[in-house]
Amino acid sequence: MTTTPLNFTSSQPPAPKGRQASASVAERVASVAHVAQEHLEATDRDASFPRHALRQMRSTGLLGLLVPAEYGGLAGTVGDLIDASMALGRVDMSVGMIFAMHCQQSEAIVRYAASPLREDLLHRLAAGDLYLASVTTEPGKGGHLFRSYAPLHESGDALRIDRVAPIVTGGAEADGFLITMRSPHATADHHVSLVYAHRHQLTVEGSGVWNPMGMRASHSLPLTLTGSIPPHQVIGEHGAFHRIAQSVFGPLAHIGWSAVWLGTAAGALSRVLRLLRDPAGRKRFDLGSELLMTRLSRARQRLDTVHALLRRTESLMAGDTDVSGTSSQLLLNSLKITAAEECYRAVDELVDAVGLRHGYLRDSPTRLEKSLRDLRSAALNYSNDRLHLADGQLCLLDPDVRFA
Structure with a gap:
């Protein structure tokens, strides 16, 4: 298990290759905010996901804000996360929340994913190829984060996922998912594992219509996720x-x-x-x-x-x-x-x-x-x-x- 500490230094590393070398984090955030502003009326009116803003997050490398520089990321600090989230929230709260929640997921990979999954995912995050969605909600558990009723089954050399989530922010657009499930050998509901699944490893089915009062562009539809992943895609330890x-x-x-x-x-x-x-x-x-x-x-x-x-x-x-x-x-x-x-x-x-x-x-x-x-x-x-x-x-x- 990797437990690399959060990087809270204030220095900024060079931008990844292929990006604007002179672009600071603030400049990258400003460009995303500008795009979000252009499409704000339509995404709120239609309750549609802010695809243009996500595309800008990808192209600027902002999805790799918390990824270490050695993997091509921006090696951002928690202060950078705060500043970026505030700036995006000024324009559109949905866009800001989408970004902040993605960064929460990416930091879990930075700190707890083991090789070779860690290296693969961090390079993808830095390149803007991996937008992450969080799957922690579950019918019947009433918001208890530390509990899961959906069992993660061992099937030969694979782990079988069969998971229903009533709310998954940006799940219809995500490239990968971090999913909480009851561990294979659990003896209690709080023995929960966190697993990563690529979108191509799953059948992703949405249901219902997203038509909320606010946060309309977050597009947090219910999802059903089924599929199989190899055992090394457990993040951290089983049950921990x-x-x-x-x-x-x-x-x-x-x-x-x-x-x-x-x-x-x-x-x-x-x-x-x-x-x-x-x-x-x-x-x-x-x-x-x-x-x-x-x-x-x-x-x-x-x-x-x-x-x-x-x-x-x-x-x-x-x-x-x-x-x-x-x-x-x-x-x-x-x-x-x-x-x-x-x-x-x-x-x-x-x-x-x-x-x-x-x-x-x-x-x-x-x-x-x-x-x-x-x-x-x-x-x-x-x-x-x-x-x-x-x-x-x-x-x-x-x-x-x-x-x-």
Whole structure:
């Protein structure tokens, strides 16, 4: 099992061959954001996957952000992931979430995949040939990440996959899948293995229609996956998915998601402020209104709070801390809960601040209506209620109230 630590250094390696050698991570992200902006109206209206933005992620090498330089990747840091996720979230929360979740999957491969699978997949990620989808949802388990009822069967020299997932973000477009399943020799539901499967190794069948209130471009349809893979495509050890979840899946999910949500809310506030500062806007709004100023202040305060907590969590990760500890888990969960709640509330307050025309109608340049629809999903994306229950139990393990 490979347990290479996360690379949190701030230096940028040379760009992979075949890419723009002078392009920084920020420039690559900006080019993806520009493409996402061009197709934003259509992907939201049609609830269609942002294929053009994904194509740009491939061509710029951004899918290999967290891949080490020795494999042609960008060797990005968690800070780079945060910055990129925030920038994409400012334009389209769906695109930002698609990217952040892909990076979460790629880091699991960097840290836990064994040879020769590791080398094969990392080169593909760096080249932009591998967009990853996560298959962790399962009927009947109610969002319990550490549990699986779908058995992974051993069949000769192969592992047999037969898996139903009610939500797979971007699954219809993915080149490969990281799938949680009950281990072949499991004696309990929490003995879960993580496996990788190429798309060509599976029969992938979608069902239903994706027509949500928000996050419409994430295209998170239910999928049924069946097929066989060789045993070396187990990521980490059989039955030890909880280690991957605690060290990679959980931390990078909460950090990446929170960065996207913060970007979405910050973009909304920025568009409102530009509207108010525009000469025409000054005629429509009373900039001497104490109520308006107070609402703007509260929105900014909420976002600064999330940003401070996000950067605090980043510094925790940069310190090579064992994030499985009680105080670290509480901080990570607090980040997710706080970001989900405060980013939504900030945009909700902005709707009140600018009123019906620019807060509620879909054709306003503020795009508050879309931001509000998208951010409503944040508290439901691994439910805040479930995290509060977990945190209550963790609190009992730390009677001295020590901080990470």
